[in-house]
Amino acid sequence: MSLPVITAFRNSPDRGRGFARDMRVRWAFEEVGQPYDVRLVSFETMKEPAHLALQPFGQIPTYEEGDLALFESGAIVLRIAEQRAGLLPNDPDARARAIGWMFCALNTIEPPILEREVAGFTERDRTWFEERRPILEDRIHNRVRRLSDRLGDADWLDGAFSAGDLLMVTVLRRLERSGILETYPNLPAYIARGLARPAYQRAYDAQHAVFVARSSGETGS
Amino acid sequence: MSLPVITAFRNSPDRGRGFARDMRVRWAFEEVGQPYDVRLVSFETMKEPAHLALQPFGQIPTYEEGDLALFESGAIVLRIAEQRAGLLPNDPDARARAIGWMFCALNTIEPPILEREVAGFTERDRTWFEERRPILEDRIHNRVRRLSDRLGDADWLDGAFSAGDLLMVTVLRRLERSGILETYPNLPAYIARGLARPAYQRAYDAQHAVFVARSSGETGS
Incomplete structure (x- = not known):
């Protein structure tokens, strides 16, 4: 095949x-x-x-x-x-929660991160770019602060590493050079755990x- | 139970x-x-x-x-x-494609629509609001034009009505009063078919x- x-x-x-x-x-x-x-x-x-x-x-x-x-x-x-x-637990409830984190990564966390990225590509020369920057960063903080609270000192979002963590790590990586994640030390550590996987x-x-x-x-x- | x-x-x-x-x-x-x-x-x-x-x-x-x-x-x-x-076909391939349209609705179509909506709520009094409006609308057009092309004259995105159509219709409905969808007559008709379902x-x-x-x-x- x-x-x-x-x-x-x-x-x-x-x-x-x-x-x-x-x-x-x-x-x-x-x-x-x-x-x-x-x-x-x-x-x-x-x-x-x-x-x-x-x-x-x-x-x-x-x-x-x-x-x-x-x-x-x-x-x-x-x-x-x-x-x-x-990438998904066998237990049906745990499986549903892992899929929940997949949607969360793509529909709750990624949109404000991409909005800031797209503004950086397409609106950098506009008069409003600098003044809007903190607005865009606040939108990201509002989401990643809650994510950081939920993660706490766990290794992964819900038990073992799952497809939800995989997507979340790739989404959060987009903030690597933004300075935003430094406010939430458990998130860079979470990303690092993902990136360390063989x-x-x-x-x-x-x-x-x-x-x-x-x-x-x-x-x- | x-x-x-x-x-x-x-x-x-x-x-x-x-x-x-x-x-x-x-x-x-x-x-x-x-x-x-x-x-x-x-x-x-x-x-x-x-x-x-x-x-x-x-x-x-x-x-x-x-x-x-x-x-x-x-x-x-x-x-x-x-x-x-x-809400999902029995055929495994068709099922996977329907789930694909679910992710498409939430990760490809909804973000630019919400970006425009959030700007309307939070940046309406800013100096740049009117000048940015066509930029935000262009981002939506870039997505819904392609969606309209794919839908063509079909009733639903891929065969029978699915969870993908359900999410897509709820996402597109957010544009109802925007004037954007009028450029793509098959999309208001698609929304109308969804809303007509009992x-x-x-x-x-x-x-x-x-x-x-x-x-x-x-x-x-």
Whole structure:
């Protein structure tokens, strides 16, 4: 049987620092021990009909496995977690809570973090940029303060490491250089625990290798 | 066996127009024919430790069923859809794609819509509000245009009505008075099909009744 295939940026905008959303999917594959293939796509290719048929918004990652084509990194991670053990508890209640943390990462924590990031990319030259910055940071603080309270001194959000932690760590990593998380020391420690997992390291190295190969002049297929 | 219990606003900020996130959960219950109870909470109660234990961010809805407590409307809808037939296809691939549309509604479509809404609530008096408005609207257009292209002339996003459509319709409804959706006539028609479902109507009436009871002087428990 052929391996599942995901798409990733041919030229990663973050220079291989692991912020692109294929990182979440690679990490999930590594946690459950599922080998996978990667098809690299350019920014031009991503807007063409063949890719839009897989991903209507012209983004990455996508996931193809037999006749199934999926998009949305959260849905792909959930699919992987349902296929093999390692990312969701067996107990049905604990499983539902872990899926709850997946939605929390993507629908409660990520939006204000991305709002600040997008403003940094697209509104930096606007007159209001500096004055709005504390407003955007307050929105993030309002969420991550509560998250920090809930995590407390636990290692993970609810018992053992789960797909909820996987997504939450990738979302919180986006704040690494913001200075915001330093107010909540348990959150950088939580991120560090995630990044120390061997599966994360393998996934990170795999995506970083794409950048290294590109920048050393070797071209992908 | 006791019924699942959800929380909803005692005083809905939208005056019973169905934009609060308990609406999604009520609609899901109605689609699968699962009776439920509602506990109304005030804005003060939502920030107290007992509610924060259920919902770390001090929001609604929550979901309690036996020993299970859940938050995140997406996770609650998925839980309901997994317990009873009616919101997810039986075919595993189609089921995975329907869950993909759930994540799409909440992680791709809702964030730019909420960003515009929050700006309307919190930045209306700022000097930059009018100048930023088209920027925020462009971010929404970039997403809903692609969604409109994908939907085409289909009734629902992928075959039969699913939990993905349920969440997408509730998210798109937030644009009802924005003038944005008029550019994409298939989207208002898609919303209208969702709102015409008897299950939607029952859910809408149930949440609207809370507002009517409050405004006529009858107090909830």
